[in-house]
Amino acid sequence: MAKPKLHRFAIRSSRKKTIEVIVANLFRLMTYCVILAAAYLFFDITANGSKAVFQGKAPFINIQFLTEKPQTLHVFEPLEPYNEIQKRRTQILQLQSKRKALGSNDTEQRTEYSEQIDNLQAEIERWDAQRKAERLKYSDDAYRALDHTPDLSMFKHQTYAYSGGGIGPAIIGTCLLVLGSIAIALSLGLLCAIYLSEYSRPGKTLQAIRLSILNLSGVPSIVFGLFGFGMFVHFFGWGVSIIAGWFTLAIMALPVIIAASEESMRAIPRGFREGSLALGASKWTSIRTNVLPYALPGILTSSIMGIARVAGETAPIMFTAAYALRDQLPWEGLEQPTDFFFQGVMALPYHIYVVSSKIPQNEYTRDMQYGTAFVFLFIVGFFALSSILLRIHVRSKYKW
């Protein structure tokens, strides 16, 4: 067969083109991997966490979970189904071992065992449904309020720490920590960035300062936690307190904020500064009226993102601000107003750490574990989203 004659612009295969196609598809594949990983993470947490947060009947959101304090969960398992299930589980194990021990020729025997196992499984499911219908779950408060405890000859009593009640104090604590550290980090970071980008003279010293600030963002969070513990908790004598947590988180967020603010300010055209200076504006006036407003969208977005990132860290607050359990809300039981700043709080990241590492994983604790993670994800997402909306809003006001 004669080859069709190729015209001048016809596609000809070559090694260069093959590489081109392979490279493009490699990039695509990697991107899909990242998206897939992120999607799985969100799906898993949302699917499991929504069980704790949402409910079938109005108001559809489990208010108790979001507002109550964590409590011990008291579970009363009905003994009869429990025992029946345990018995069948043992039988299944036995049968499985027997089936394993069979030679390869005993197909009949093998099918028989398999059928028996399936029957037992079905029975377990029936008993399990009964167990779920009959079991009693009480949070600590409700348990204490009971007039007479369930009959222990009919029920098996088990307790699970942290698994009852809700995560109200942790939500409040995290919001307090985030808001306070935004205020501190933004004011410190912005002033520092203004000085570095507008006032300081370029040179070796400035380079060194920039480099050290950048390096600060590479310091592991546990080191910040220990620094905060040594500096604020011990040296300043603030104890484990909100204010120590604020400063630790703020210092951790500073490098990101300074770098981003400086970048945003340097992106403002020189002409705006010169234009206003030539009209007789002082340096600060020119920065205030012609640099900051236009740099603000970028500064705010990256700062809030930075804080949201830092607020998710467990290590820095572990020693400085967070309590595993505290049965008072931050505004309860204050002797004087300043005590507000010098008290520890519960915080979601630390709560996640506690419930996922300190209590067993089973059907009674799962809701709390996933629910906390879901709520936390939602709060961090809310901060990130609001920063983006803020940027869109401010950006549309100042465009060049």
Next chain:
Amino acid sequence: MNLAIQPERPKPNSASKAKAIIETRDFSFAYGPTQALFDISMDIHKKEVTALIGPSGCGKSTFLRCFNRMNDLIDNTRILSGQIKISGIDIYKRDVDVIELRKHVGMVFQKSNPFPKSIYDNIAYGLRIQGIKRKSELDEVVERCLRGAALWDEVKDRLGDSALGMSGGQQQRLCIARALAVKPKIILMDEPCSALDPVATAKVEELIHGLKTDYTIVIVTHNMQQAARLSDRTAFFYLGKLIEYGPTEQIFMNPENPKTEAYVSGRFG
């Protein structure tokens, strides 16, 4: 070569020292280790247009920016010798307030740089930073400046619109209007037409010509015809030195220095 020098132009009075508003004496200036200006002495006269011409990198923009101390913004700049006096005051003396100086000596930049605000706010900016907030006063100044920059009729219906929606030529005239708002005596222009098309250039030139009756204008330009059309006096710079300075007619028609002659006739630069 058509130099288009208007015959009705009054002859600049070269002898009168009293009319000099900017006096430069032996002025030398350096960026770090590189000296940019060498011993420049020249007088710029009141209510005249003075053009600074010369090939790129000859120091004419640097010289212009010395008049309102814009070079202070650049690091490592220093004055090696000499002085610049504006209205008889040495502007590089320690007791000079740069802010007051810059109100007195306005500037229009090569690249038009209106602020990303409304047209009105752009003009009012210079007054607002001085603390003037009265609406009636601002309105009056905005109208006066826009009329002064021959822009009023084009924009009077859209003062609230963003200045960035204007055409390039309008933006540059807005920058001139903005400079007028703080009532300067001297206006420095650093190649104000270099980014404009011929029609917009013609409008800006017309405006400059009209401004001459009230302001002293110093203009840096690459365009020799523009210098010839606009200016009363012309200074030719070459490699940081002032080669020749005199009435425009003389520089273009009858230059004393062979380098000037070569440059204005287009043989180099």
